[in-house]
Amino acid sequence: MKKLTTMLLGLSLLITACGGEKETTTATPKESETLKIGSTSPLTGPLAIYGVTATNGAKLAMEEINKNGGILGKQVEFTVLDSKGDSTEAITAYNRLVDEGIVAFIGDAPSKPTLAIAEVAAQDNMPMITPTGTQFNITEAGPNVFRICFTDPYQGVILANLAKNNLGANTVAILVNNSSDHSDGVTKAFIEEANRLGLNIVAKEGYAEGDKDFRAQLTKVAATNPDVLLIPDYYEQAALISTQAREVGLTATLIGPDGWDGVAKALDPSAYGAIENSYFTNHYSLDDPSEKVQKFLKAYREKYNEDPSSFSALSYDAAYLMKDAIEKAGSTEKEAIIKAIKESDFDGVTGHLKFDDKNNPVKAVTVLKIVNGKYTFDSVIQPN
Structure with missing residues (x-):
């Protein structure tokens, strides 16, 4: 009986120890203090010129957001993985980000890898905003998928x-x-x-x-x-x-x-x-005198020593729209974020937008004229 009691006591202690260990490792201090948002973009390969400039815009926004208190009182842990402009690579990178615990996704840059991710993200009901994927059927992947740019x-x-x-x-x-x-x-x-x-x-x-x-x-x-x-x-x-x-x-x-x-x-x-x-x-003009545009241009030029492309501006807006939606949702619950994105009434560097029933933005289009190699403002064409 003594031996049986000793064995049961030992087994009880072992179960308690294992249970305690699991509880303490479910959330590290870092995880509990940060909010994870993921992104993919072609950082290498023939489409890298698009991916790098888009990523630069999103990173600039996230740095500003963190300097101003983060989102829901937490610092944003923003991770960007290289999709190489390839659909298979993009899906692999997206799945890795999901495994790492992201609550929202921003990306990709080109349309083909963006569509590939959108179809997977729809199954996850992951809140997703593509800054620059213009192919029309991207947002048809699911009600969780939105875009900042206008369509083809x-x-x-x-x-x-x-x-x-x-x-x-x-x-x-x-x-x-x-x-x-x-x-x-x-x-x-x-x-x-x-x-x-x-x-x-x-x-x-x-x-x-x-x-x-x-x-x-x-x-x-x-x-x-x-x-x-x-x-x-x-x-x-x-x-x-x-x-x-x-x-x-x-x-x-x-x-x-x-x-x-x-x-x-x-x-x-x-x-x-x-x-x-x-x-x-x-999507915007460097000549736009608005305070929002000029503030963005100043910050981008100071950080990267070049003018931001439209991909930079769109990604910058995507990051801030996601921030606004999560804060409006008041949580990182997926449905709440998606609902908040859908109801967005957002003023960004690339203009004012709301979303239509296909999750595409209703926004004006800027027309640029090339003069001596410079992109000069010509006109704005409003949507019908």
């Missing part, structure tokens, strides 16, 4: 109105990247709106991702002598196409979507003539 089709409609109403065009041509959902989304909406406005589409030529020589397509376009040429692609391709367009004698006014942001950096100053007096839609 939204830009297509705006660009058609720019061509007709602002530039007075009658004829337009399009050179589309057939391998890009972004390019295709802008193009389809542009054509639909152009037809509605009475614009005559005189040429539509295509190319594939990775192409470097567009002279054959541009020669066909030049033969139609359009007033405007739409180039719905990112700035690297836009720089190549613009230069070759002028080489084959195209005199049309060139226009493009927000992917053009950075086109001047892709050209030697001696080649700025190719993009002179071109226009592109964007």
